[in-house]
C-alpha cells in the first residue's frame with residue numbers, strides 16, 4: 209500500500225503544480241498545460257481504480273485503515289467518464305473558472321465610463337463602502353452581466369456530464385457523488401434540522417437589519433414584501449454583512465470594532481497579517497509555517513498578470529510544500545480570511561504524514577472551521593486591544609453589544625446563504641428543479657431562506673448563481689454552513705479548557721497549550737476515522753449542534769428583541785414579482 213501511496217503523492221503533486229501555475233498566471237498556454245495535466249491525472253487515476261477493483265473483496269480486510277483507504281479509493285469521481293467526455297468536462301470546468309476570474313466591468317464614474325474594473329479589489333470595495341443606492345445597483349447588475357450570464361450554457365453541459373459521471377460511480381445523480389465524502393446517510397436531513405433550529409434567530413436578525421436599512425435609505429427604497437434588496441448589504445452576494453456595521457451598530461459613537469482603519473494607520477501589510485496569524489497558531493503550540501510557505505505563497509495581487517484572486521490554500525502532497533494564494537487587502541475582513549486560509553494550512557501540516565487518501569478534513573466542514581475557530585478568539589475586543597488594534601479598551605455593555613453585532617453580521621447573516629448555495633445545486637443535479645428555471649429557482653431560495661430580493665427584475669438568460677466563485681469553480685458550499693455551526697461547538701469545547709469562567713462570546717483561547725493540544729490531536733487524524741468520532745474527541749458529542757452558536761449570541765438576542773418590538777418579523781415572497789416572464 210505504501211507503494212501506492214508514493215504513486216498517489218507524485219500524481220497529486222504534478223496535478224497541483226499545473227493548477228498552481230494556471231491560478232497564479234492565467235494565460236492560454238498555462239490553461240492548455242493544465243488541461244493536458246488534468247486529463248493525464250484522470251487517466252492515471254482510472255488505471256489505479258481498475259487495479260483496485262481486483263481487491264474488490266476489500267470489505268473482508270481485517271485492517272480497518274486499509275479497508276477505509278480502499279473504500280475511499282473505490283469512488284473514482286469525474287475521472288470515471290470515458291476519455292472524450294471527461295475531456296469535455298475538464299474543458300468546461302476550466303473555461304467557467306477562467307471566465308469568472310477574468311471578468312471585468314465598466315461603471316459610470318463622475319461623468320465618464322470607467323472600464324476594466326475587477327471584482328478584487330474594485331467592485332468588492334464599492335459594495336463594501338459605497339452608500340449610493342444607484343451605484344450599488346449598477347455594480348451589482350454589471351457584475352452579474354459579465355460573470356454570471358456567460359456561464360449559463362456551460363453550466364447546463366456541466367450538469368449533464370456530471371450526472372453521467374455520478375451514474376458511472378454507482379450514484380443516481382451528481383449531488384449523491386458530492387455528498388459521498390460526508391459518509392452521512394441522513395446528511396440533508398441533519399442540515400435541514402440545523403437550519404430549522406437557527407431560522408427564528410436569523411429572521412429576528414434580518415428584521416433588525418431591515419429596520420436600520422429602512423431608516424438609512426428611506427422606506428421608499430425598501431420592497432413592501434419585507435425582503436431586503438441584495439445590493440445594500442455590503443457584499444456582492446449579500447452573504448456576509450460586516451461592511452454595513454456603521455449603519456446597524458447599536459452604539460455607533462462607541463469605538464468601532466472594525467479595525468481596518470487602525471491596520472492601515474499602522475502600515476499593516478499582507479505579510480504582517482500572515483505573520484500575526486502564524487503567531488496565534490504557534491502560541492497555541494501548533495506547527496509554524498515552513499520555509500516553502502513563506503517563499504512560494506502568493507499573498508498580494510500581482511500587477512503584471514491575471515490570477516485567480518479568490519483565496520485558497522494549497523497542499524503539494526510532498527509533505528514539505530504548502531502555500532496560500534490570496535489577493536489580500538489590508539482590512540479586517542481579509543484579516544479574518546487570512547486566518548481562514550492559515551487554518552487550512554495548519555490542517556495540512558498536522559495530517560501530512562497520513563496516507564494520501566486520509567489527507568483531508570474529518571469532513572469538508574472541519575477543514576473550513578479551523579481558521580474561523582481561531583479567528584473567534586482573535587476578534588474579541590480584549591484580544592484586539594492586546595495586539596494593539598484597539599485603543600483605550602474597557603469591557604462594558606455597549607462595547608459587548610457592538611462586538612456581538614459585528615460577529616452576527618459575519619456569522620448569522622451567512623447561515624441561509626451557506627445552505628441555499630448547495631440546496632439550489634442539489635435540486636438542479638437531482639432534477640428537482642428544471643433546467644429552464646435555474647434563475648427562478650435561485651431567487652426562490654434567496655427569497656425563501658435569506659429574505660433577500662434582486663434590485664432589478666431577473667430572467668432566464670441571467671445566471672446569478674454563476675456570479676459566485678464556487679459555482680463556476682465547482683466548489684461545494686454546504687461545508688461552510690457546517691463550519692459556521694461546528695466552529696462554535698469547537699470554540700465552546702476549547703474555551704471550557706482555556707477560560708471556563710468567561711462568557712463564550714468573550715473567550716480568547718490565545719496561548720493555551722492544552723487547548724492547542726486538544727485541537728492538534730483531532731487535526732492530525734485527517735480523515736482516517738469517521739467524522740463523528742473526531743467530533744466526539746473535540747466536543748464530547750458525536751453530533752452537530754447549533755446550541756453553542758445560539759449561546760454565543762445570547763446578549764444580542766435580548767437586545768434585538770427589544771429593538772424590533774414594532775417590526776413584523778419575517779417576509780412574504782412571491783418570486784413572480786421579481787422574474788420577467790420571458
Ligand SMILES: O=C(CCC(O)(O)[C@H](Cc1ccccc1)NC(=O)c1ccccc1)N[C@@H](Cc1c[nH]c2ccccc12)C(=O)O
Nearest residue numbers: 448518519520521522544545548549552575580681683688
Ligand atoms: O471561499 C471561501 C474561502 C476560500 C477557501 O479557503 O474556502 C478555498 C475555496 C476553494 C476551494 C477549492 C478550490 C479553490 C478555492 N478552499 C480551500 O482553499 C481549501 C483548502 C483545503 C481543503 C479544502 C478547501 N470562503 C467562503 C465563505 C466563508 C467561509 N469562512 C468565511 C469567513 C469570512 C467570510 C467568508 C467566509 C466565501 O468566500 O464565500
Ligand SMILES: [Zn+2]
Nearest residue numbers: 548552575576
Ligand atoms: Zn476554506
